[in-house]
Amino acid sequence: MRLRNVSYAKEKINAHPEYIVTVAREEKKLLNNLFNDSKPLHVEIGAGKGQFIHTMAKRNPDHNHIAIEMYDSVIVRALEKVIDDPLPNLYLVKMDAQQIDECFKESSIDSIYLNFSDPWPKARHEKRRLTYKKFLDKYKLLLKPGGLIEFKTDNRTFFEYSLKSFVEYGVNIHDLSLDVHAEVNPANIMTEFEEKFKDDGPIYKIIVSFKEEQS
């Protein structure tokens, strides 16, 4: 997502440690400790302006939610939603997704959400795609056994790539839609991006879990 620079973003983020934490590059912080209970944990990676995860958290008060986003000028919009409508079961975290395996307990996450992630279309940027196998290694480590990855995008070639990457890695497909908006589905929570572009072409979605190791 491209967003114009928000001049006051950094200042605002630093002013609200009760809603948002920053994990510096190379820093290790155990984000599970943000919550004092053991409710199911849902993590959105690349949470953008936060509409999806804020709606999720609001709908599911008995679950905990963490929204990870790297860019000040984007996550500040999520922060503004949280300031307007604070939720005890939602934290924002400004950090690079590369570091997630250093910041969560193993087998501690129930679901990971990847919504309209940057497709990084150039082949030389493959390693940056959030469905690249090195990222799947991290997700597998952090998800509970049977935990889910929900992946949604409007980018056809990125979806094709991701589907191949998942299947090659070894997953079970729990749900698959090649046109999320072909049917009315009140359970589908939209991001700001999805709301804006859903009529321009299909939105693709897949929900997978990793295959258990054979022992």
Add this chain to the structure above:
Amino acid sequence: MRLRNVSYAKEKINAHPEYIVTVAREEKKLLNNLFNDSKPLHVEIGAGKGQFIHTMAKRNPDHNHIAIEMYDSVIVRALEKVIDDPLPNLYLVKMDAQQIDECFKESSIDSIYLNFSDPWPKARHEKRRLTYKKFLDKYKLLLKPGGLIEFKTDNRTFFEYSLKSFVEYGVNIHDLSLDVHAEVNPANIMTEFEEKFKDDGPIYKIIVSFKEEQS
């Protein structure tokens, strides 16, 4: 595919045993014996009017091809193409796809093609879909190790179903396109149906091979 009845179809089929053979219900016939050589073998199941397999056979004289179709009034159109332009490496076979495992040697087929198969959308007809697991059992038996299934359809929900069925069964994805005609690809051979409907919505395609058993 719905096709009006062709009154002379049966008669014409019976008049050309040099191009087309009929396998009656419950009959066993070894179709590999249609060819006297050991060239790679490609089989289209539900060949319709035959444009796809006739073009394939023409382009690949060093490979053998068998087109299976159940309906007289459809396969007679394929027969007419073969009468106009006979090819030594193409046979038509009128039979029910249910019987294929009785009519080929095990591990004898290089590729199986499923083009715009009947989606059988009703849940109670799932077992008739050519990507139902019982059919996958048959394909696995008949394909050489590493042999390919190419599946193409314009039916979104049938593609979603088939993709899940393949992945659940255990396959490697060799190629995947959620919009075959988004890019110009001279290698894509079209069926009559595809030619007619390609501008009405995306054509979906996947090429898979079965995972080898772990020993």
